[in-house]
Amino acid sequence: MKRQLIAAVGVATMVVGVAACGSSGGGKDAAGNYNGKTVTMWLMSGSAPQAWQDGVKADFESQYPGAKLNIQIQQWDGIGQKVTTALSEGSVDVLEVGNTQTAGYAATGGLLDLTSDKADLGGNDWPANLNASSVLDGKQYAAPWYFTNRVVIYNKALWTKAGITAPPATLDEFYSDLDKLKQSGVANPIYLPGQEWYTYFGLIAGDGGQIAKQDGGKWVGNLESPEAEQAFQTYQKLQSYSTAPKDKDEATPQQSTLFPQGTIGSMIGLGWEAPAPKDMPADNVGYFPIPGPTADKPSGVFLGGSNLAVAQDSKNLDLAKGLLKIALSDKYEGMMASAGLIPNKPSLDSLANTPFAQAALKASVVGATTPNLPNWANVENPPAPIKEFMTAVLQGADYGSTAKQYDGQITALLNQKQ
Template sequence: MKRQLIAAVGVAAMVVGVAACGSSSKSSDDAGSYKGKTVTMWLMSGSAPQAWQDGVKADFEAQYPGAKLNIQIQPWDGIGQKVNTALSDGSVDVLEVGNTQTSGYASTGGLMDLTSDKADLGGNDWPANLNASSVFEGKQYAAPWYFSNRVVIYNKALWTKAGIAAPPTTLDEFYGDLDKLKASGVANPIYLPGQEWYTYFGLIAGDGGTIAKQNGSQWVGNLESPEAKAAFATYQKLQSYSTAPKDKDEATPAQSTLFPQGTIASMIGLGWEAPAPKDMPADNVGYFPIPGQTADKPSGVFLGGSNLAAAADTKNPTLAKGLLKIALSDKYEGMMASAGLIPNKTSLDSLANTPFAQAALKGAAVGATTPNLPNWSTVENPPAPIKEFMTAVLQGADYDTAAKQYDTQITSLLNQKQ
């Protein structure tokens, strides 16, 4: 899988206001009136394989004779402002949006309300946890497209040398294996930086908690909850087996560049972070879900990914919805699954048959997305209070005191005026 695809997963651009200029019914592109019309579709760099793009284009133009599909690939850097502009000036009809960005664009009126079209798009088969980020204030403003989540990536040679025959299935087994790896002389039984908040988020979700919660009319930080505290204890214990910096995230330095050096026994990462065969033989790289308390349920994970949406001001609403139906069909979702991603229907999971995807699917079943709030990106972006909180506690701050302090910051960010 391409690095850009998964690197973009879970990275939210700052969403600013979009002034909605009209409604999705401002033109009538009924059957027979497609000649000369062009639908512009924006996809993000690294997301859709070329075969997917070519197939969708061919099927769309065959189904709507005379219409053309113009697929444009956009970089993730700076995409927030670019999307806002395009939704305002009508230069895009259908677009990929990160699942942590969707509510921001929906809240400003930039996305078409697809509530009445959900069933026709295949929505009756979308799992609730995959569809959650496409819904804002009870309405369907996008459709889940693809997802991925973190798993444990491990160096089989180091595990074998330590006398470990099979991957762990519970956290206690995992701790025991990390002890064996440490005893065998491995400096990093697991490489886990202090600010890898996506993993912490997943641990909270796996314990039935949330990183923020609704309190009356407000959303508030929830680090003070028992679930968040218990999840951090797990994170802290795992991090104790690592020499990774407590004040950096997984990209600083990039753990994907460190793992192929052969001195790290395991890390928690996405598929693109696993070493390429040229850097480490594929048969020496293994994958397993982040273990949970019991063997029948892995730890929760952050579900990163992208949704597909239509612009509220598209001049071709029928064509835009038709394109969504094609792109979201089992045929093309199957292509995404075959690329190692998690599709939007569990009925297609068997097609996600890479070693990474098989491990990721087990965690995805208990995965969650971030709170579906327009202001959520302000929590992820600098000063990134969750990251600062994690570093503070790992460096010795009292958990309860720090949680109260940073919950106040999170609450302020979530409720500030747009």
């Protein structure tokens, strides 16, 4: 099943004007039941397996007799305005939000402060780097749900034909393998569009850099930094092995539809982007972390994912918190791990045992997320200055002067008044 984290971490939208009041509804009736209570849960397309949804619904309705759980699946396209409206109307109780979106919704008062509920939800076991996007100004506004990151997905048949017998352990070995694929007649040793900024972000983090930083009390763009330039050199070299357009991202066209055609040597993608067995035999698809300069550590990755939150204006707050506790339990976190995703606590990592998940786990130790800022969505939204910057440099613009130009744009967007 598709895991559309590419959207979860890339289509964040600016949210404004959400009311910040709520009730403590959701109590039992005189008979000790919750008759007439319906909790609405929004999940994004491609996130939770059907078995997860069915199990959570059954357990919730069993634990809260008379209550009903209405799970609604939403599409990522245009979700920002839809969530903003639902939060202001109180028409959703529990919702999935991408980890780059959470701070924006929290800052406008749309999400319930869960700080006092954190321990009861299992929060004492959430690693700091996974929980960071759920916290704003020291308060817990959501709970980490699941995570993933990109790895190299490769066509084993093409690699074998090129004389490559094992995945590379270093970047230099990776370049050498891409050369061999090219020499064997593969037009795209790697398919890598020019605007795949998630991979670029990860490379910056792996070099110890930041795409934006704090300076003089405000956040500013940081593309001019040596780490960002070094990371771009790596990205540019990898992209030189690709015929993918320099002015498009991985969704234009969707790279997951191209790889199964059998002519692409490799791509950098998420688990849901790997071909289904009906499109390409599973034993012909391999996975490995993007190698680093040395064999002891892979390159950095963008750690994307989704959080679960309770709407501040939910009319069923007690039931909503109860639902959240069920959804975040080891039973259901383990189910997400078994589906190939990274769970919210390390004790369940062993359940993430698919070939993709094993490669993703190795890379996740060098994982990083975007700055946890309400205005970060401004940077990801069109005109998307990071994407424009990447295209400009790939098409021949000077790195230094172009970075300065786009750092100015990023700085303005990060400090824009809501």
